[in-house]
Amino acid sequence: MVTLGVIVVFRLGQILPAPHVTVRAPEADHPLRWILDLLTGGGLSTLPVFAFGVLPCLAASPVLRALTxxxxxxxxxxxEGDAGARxxxxxxxxxxVVLGLLGALAxxxxxxxxxxxGVVLVACLTxxxxxVQWLTEVITERGFGDGVRILLLAQVLAVLPAEFPRLYDTKGWAAVAVLGVVTLSITVLTIVFAQAQRRIPVQYAKRMIGMRAYGGTSSxxxxRFPQANxxxxxxxxxxSLPVLWPGVDWLRDEGNPGRIALYFVLVCLFAFxxxxxxxxxxxxARELGRVGGFVPGIRPGDWTAEYLGYVRHRIIAFGAVCSGVVALIPAVGLALLDVSPRLPFAGVTLLVVLVFLVGVTLDTARQIESLRQQRRYEPFLR
Structure with missing residues (x-):
């Protein structure tokens, strides 16, 4: 209830108009409009009270890491540990707050x-x-999941469905079908890869401590392959950097087959x-040896580390190819729709948004399931 209440307040703040602002229609053909709408929940088009959405919260963490x-x-x-973290x-x-102030001034x-x-508008947007920063902390402390990710999910879901009717008005039903297939394919593959894991069996040696035997269990x-955008x-x-590719004109067209193939190779390489x-x-392997665990059929120590490394490298190679395939789906789909020249980075943006939505949904579902099981078994633990 806390999470849902905060989401309602957040969405109300994204439609509540700020003072001294004349609302005007957004520029539908601007290349950056779609990306900015996803990051701000459409706030920069109408300038509500929460015009920036969770964008300052998203930008603050990487900026602080760079300053660190x-x-x-x-x-x-x-x-310094917990004291330094506070x-x-x-x-x-x-x-x-500083990023919100700078954005309001801009x-x-x-x-x-x-x-x-102008002074009132700057104060209101800041x-x-x-x-919004306080609302994210309320969700993190008293609700489900990370507050920034939950509110970003809420504003993306509020903006994304409107893109399908807009695409239908410009491209027709075929474009809507292609985008639907692309969305469904990325979602399904992301869920499969996020849930997939290779389980290396481990056996623990039995030890006698006093009159009791400990260990002898299997685990x-x-x-896993770590997913990332x-x-x-x-x-x-x-x-997209012309400095790195002087005189190569075909790389400027996102729908060019050669560029798509090179994009696939680079994604696989960077993912690996x-x-x-x-x-x-x-x-x-060292930790397994310390607690008395071993892989059946493999000697402890360096042999276990070598075996785990061998299996892990095979998983990484397969996962890198899968990452390239997932990244290739929106690139090919948007190339078929012929929207890449008008919307640069549209394929990457769609991929990042969908993978993010799936990740947040899976994390939230795991937390809800964990709490449900805790409530279910709590009477037996007393």
Whole structure:
């Protein structure tokens, strides 16, 4: 109920008009309109109280991480544990307000009123960004899931369905069918890959402590392919930089088969490189040896680490190819619709949005199921 109540308040703030603003129709043909609508819930078109949506909250975390690398004081706070984390949380809240203030000033300079009306609008939009930050924390502390991701899911679901009628008006039923197939394919494949895992069986040795025997049970080590949108985004950015490809005109057309093939290869490569450094199999083998566990048929120590590494590299290679296939679906679909020249990065944006929606939905469902099982077994635990 807390989560649903916060979502209702958030959506009301995204339709409540800010003072001293004349609402005008959005620019439907602008290349960045669709991306900005997804990130702000359509707020930059009509300038409501929550005009920026969760965009300042999304931007504050990576900005703070970048500042942590550059500023030694912030790096020292990160190493201080819980006390440092609380200080960094305060800094992140202030950074959200600063980003909201900068965005409000940009809006006033670009299309807002001048004089006292501009001051009121800046104050209103900045306060709206701060209030959205508080709403995200309410969901995180008292609701289900991460507040930023839940509210971003709410605003994306509020904006995304309107794109299908707009696409029908411009391209017809065939385009709607293609986009529906693309959406369904990405959703199904993302769910399958997110739930898939390779279970390495582990047997624990039986130990006698006093008169009792411990161990002798069997378990497994789950190996997964870490999903991420960064390989697709990085590949699209690299292909769009003219400095890296001088004189190669066919790379500028997102519907060109050669560009799509090169995009697939880059996504597979970046996905493999990113997944290769996510888990240390030597550490896993050492931990298994410390607690008395072993893989049946494999000697403990370096042999176990070598076997786990062999299996993991095969999983990573297969997962990288699957990531390339998933990234290829929106690129091919939008190339068939012939909307890539008008909407640059449209395929990557659609992929990121759909993968994000699936991830948030799965995480929220797991939390609800965990709470349901806890309530179910609570009488037996007393």
């Amino acid at each position: 690398v550059l500023i030694p004081r912030l790096a020292a706070l990160r190493a 200080v960094l949380t305060r800094y992140r809240r202030r950074l959200v 809006v006033v300079v670009y299309r807002g009123p001048g004089g006292f009306g 306060a709206g960004a701060a209030l 497994y080590v789950p190996l 960064s390989p697709a985004v990085l590949a699209a950015v690299l292909l 490189i990113r997944a290769a450094g996510t888990q240390d199999m030597v550490g896993v």
